[in-house]
Amino acid sequence: MVYAQSEILQKEVFLFERIDLGGRKSLKHLSAICFLRPTEENIQALVRELHEPKYGNYYICKFLHSKQFHKEKNHFI
Secondary structure (H helix, E strand, O other): OOOOHHHHHHOOOOOOOOOOOOOOOOEEEEEEEEEEOOOHHHHHHHHHHHHOOOEEEEEEEEOOOHHHHHHHHHHHO
């Protein structure tokens, strides 16, 4: 699923940041939704983020490669 930034803004999403970049401000009054591919680098970046959280709440989603998606989808059907 792909959304234009204008569509995302209509859903009251106001900030896009990469979890692997440092120097971000603390925004404890906001919640974060993290979309991650399940790679070692992304998991390590998430671990570092959660050790020093910048946001009040975190919701974590992972992207699956198409082969993994079909495998997991078939598992639940």
